[in-house]
Amino acid sequence: MLDLAQKTLDVSWVLDEKTPHFIVVDVEHPNGKAFWQAHHVDKNLVALAPQNILNAPIFLEKPLKVRTLAEMLKRLSTEFSNLSEPALAVTDKEITNFFDDLASEQKKETEDVFEPSLYLSGLLKNALQSGQSQRFSVGNLAPLYVLPEQASCFYKAIDFGNLTPTQKVFYKVKSSQIEQQPLTSENLNSTVQTEGLRKYPINTFLWASSLYASNGRVLAGFSLDTPVHLKQWPDLSLLAHDSTHFRLAAFMLKNTATLTSVAAQTQVEIPAVFNFFNACMITQIIEIDESHAVTMEKKPASSKPLKHSLFKNLLKRLAG
Secondary structure, eight states: OHHHHGGGOSSOOEEOSSSOSEEEEETTSHHHHHHHHHHTTTSOEEEEESSOTTOOSSEEESSOOHHHHHHHHHHHHHHTTTSSSOEEESOOGGGTSHHHHHHHHHHHHHHSOBOGGGBHHHHHHHHHHHOOEEEEEOTTSOOEEEEGGGTEEEEOOOOGGGOOHHHHHHHHSBGGGSEEEEEOHHHHHHHHHHHTOEEEEHHHHHHHHHHHHSTTOOBTTOOTTOOBEESSOOOTTTSOOOHHHHHHHHHHHHOOBOHHHHHHHHTOOHHHHHHHHHHHHHTTOEEOOHHHHHHHHTOOGGGHHHHHHHHHHHHHHHHO
């Protein structure tokens, strides 16, 4: 890709792991983020990510494309023209081969199930359990304030029906990338008043985190053979959503079916069904019809208590 990108440039760039002038750092990866935080002042770093959440002076959009790489190299050639024999490093021993780690993690993300505790939803559940008010932040994105005693969050006014890609980043990142700051209720209320923040039910953010962090993966511990249906219509006036969610909600409110059947009957792709289902599960508006499950799966009556127990354990786990 580097060879293709620099065909339009006057300066030749090479890969150099020993004495680079610039180091490309994938700031989405924990190793990359740690390296960035430790060296963004004393080294020439290029932040690689889908969005420039760290407000980095030199940013390269992910996934990599020849055009965006060429544009960045041209900018570096112009702004740092005093450097002799420029070299571009795409890896560094101090980052512990984070590109290899990232490829492995991305593969795991596509093959794995969704574990809510690894994302914002897990932090929100922990705050509810501990009762500790918190400030959660990611890079230069607007921070989220949590007041567990009221099961509420405070955030800038936002239209969840039209979230931008940048706004969605907050709900997709791992909890390890989210900075946490405990607050007293007094400090939180003072900040809310000063910044004019809006109050939201905490379920608004539990839903958004599960919806976007799921990435087409079904909830950990859930069997695809289990028929489910909605207990109530989700309040999509307050929740993040797209047009398919109305179709899914309407079908799942009237019918009890497995998720694969839901996808087939609604003509919604299965990854989108998983995302919607996970959001419904974490906000506890999904239930299972035990008698219907036995009829559909043609299992003996002895299996009914086991099915019920497994489902209750899953709900208990989500509820914290």
